[in-house]
Amino acid sequence: MSKESKKSLQDLKDVTNQASELAKSIWLAGLGAYGRAYDEAHDRYEKAxxxxxxxxxxxxxxxxxxxSQAREKLGEVTSIGKTISIEERISKMRASLGFGHTASVDDVERLEKKLDALSKKVDALAKANKPAAAKAPAKKAAAPAAKAAAPKAKAARKAPAKKAV
Structure with missing residues (x-):
């Protein structure tokens, strides 16, 4: 063998050795990563x-x-329930909300008078605001109506002229 072929063969062995070392390093790095992940997972499991x-x-x-707090509260409620019947509690609730009161004839008449007075006030306010409200829309409505009427008037003037021809 010649010197060049021996050198070429030696270079090939060196490259192969370097590739093997790199592959081994990559394998070991992956194995180390797996070991670290396993250790961390194991530590977390033990801690949990x-x-x-x-x-x-x-x-x-x-x-x-x-x-125990709930039992105390329940005991308080049941002791209250023993001293006051359900009917009494319902009647107290109705009275506090105003449902226990029945309307008398005087109450109804008094409410009717108030209703009549309020109706008169509302009517007076409606009449006071009606002229002002009627004037404002009338002006606005008159302007578009005049604009719409102008083209119709021109068309009416032209129509007889055409018939004459």
């Missing part, structure tokens, strides 16, 4: 496993406190 029982016990404690 340790916190879960504590979180669960915290929730149970909070729930038991809320339950």
């Amino acid at each position: 496993s340790k916190e879960t029982p504590r979180l669960f016990t915290d929730l149970v404690d909070k729930g038991s406190r809320l339950e």
